[in-house]
Amino acid sequence: MSAPRLIDTHAHVQFPVFAEDRAEVISRALDVGIWMVNIGTQESSSRDAIKLSEKYSAGVYASVGFHPGHVAPQFHDAWEKESVAEEVFDIAKLRELAQHPKVVGIGECGLDYYRLGDREQVIGSGNEIKLEQKEIFRAQIEIAKDFKKPLIIHCRDAFSDLIEILSPVTHSLLPSPGVIHFFSGTLEDAKALMNLGFYLGFGGVVTFAKAYEKIVREIPLERIVLETDAPYVAPVPYRGKRNEPLYIEATAAKIAEWKEADIAEVKRQTTQNAKDLFGI
Numbered sequence: 001m002s003a004p005r006l007i008d009t010h011a012h013v014q015f016p017v018f019a020e021d022r023a024e025v026i027s028r029a030l031d032v033g034i035w036m037v038n039i040g041t042q043e044s045s046s047r048d049a050i051k052l053s054e055k056y057s058a059g060v061y062a063s064v065g066f067h068p069g070h071v072a073p074q075f076h077d078a079w080e081k082e083s084v085a086e087e088v089f090d091i092a093k094l095r096e097l098a099q100h101p102k103v104v105g106i107g108e109c110g111l112d113y114y115r116l117g118d119r120e121q122v123i124g125s126g127n128e129i130k131l132e133q134k135e136i137f138r139a140q141i142e143i144a145k146d147f148k149k150p151l152i153i154h155c156r157d158a159f160s161d162l163i164e165i166l167s168p169v170t171h172s173l174l175p176s177p178g179v180i181h182f183f184s185g186t187l188e189d190a191k192a193l194m195n196l197g198f199y200l201g202f203g204g205v206v207t208f209a210k211a212y213e214k215i216v217r218e219i220p221l222e223r224i225v226l227e228t229d230a231p232y233v234a235p236v237p238y239r240g241k242r243n244e245p246l247y248i249e250a251t252a253a254k255i256a257e258w259k260e261a262d263i264a265e266v267k268r269q270t271t272q273n274a275k276d277l278f279g280i
């Protein structure tokens with residue numbers, strides 16, 4: 001397959017919400033040169049991402065990980081998983097899956113304190129959940145280190161703890177140690193993470209949330225990768241609908257507008273960044 005024109009660095013096309021038309025969704029992207037990495041969120045979705053990648057000779061890759069939102073119970077999203085049964089974090093199984101040749105990263109993993117407030121009422125101490133999230137994140141950092149794969153990090157309302165965890169360990173990871181997907185931190189957070197070598201991922205939210213303009217203008221294009229986070233957060237004009245890798249075009253266009261750059265250059269540079277990050 002010829003070289004990619006764009007790479008969706010964070011999609012979940014393996015999720016059940018694509019059950020009816022998954023092959024078509026992927027063809028629509030591959031046909032126009034859009035490659036994708038389908039990101040695991042638990043053991044089942046990591047396995048499904050691998051299985052899907054095996055069907056394509058190039059252009060469809062996988063990551064394996066355990067999302068911090070799944071650390072505490074009471075989190076269920078029907079787009080992600082049909083069964084409401086909770087999965088537990090199993091490091092041995094994740095380690096085994098990480099060795100598959102189509103696995104290009106570990107994650108999504110990280111910290112998510114955003115919903116802790118609601119959950120505290122259901123399950124007690126938010127602090128206990130934070131400690132557990134940190135422990136499970138550290139275990140996945142070890143896998144990234146051992147198998148020399150980049151980290152795909154999810155972080156919400158937890159940037160100071162994230163930077164505190166990553167700072168002392170980054171030297172033992174790859175020179176480009178990973179990506180902070182759906183970056184939502186401050187400029188200061190961005191600088192600290194870029195100093196550690198991380199890329200920052202931006203998706204469809206930039207097409208409708210002007211709050212991201214300032215930070216996108218400040219971050220060098222050499223540090224930006226594009227993503228959809230499909231099926232979530234579809235860009236304008238698909239807002240509210242199921243997202244898919246093809247729609248990454250809208251995000252590329254918005255980034256070009258904000259950076260006052262040629263769209264072809266934005267696509268070329270962000271694609272190169274994604275190739276360097278994942279080694280594809």
Ligand SMILES: [Zn+2]
Nearest residue numbers: 010039108229
């Ligand atoms: Zn995701």
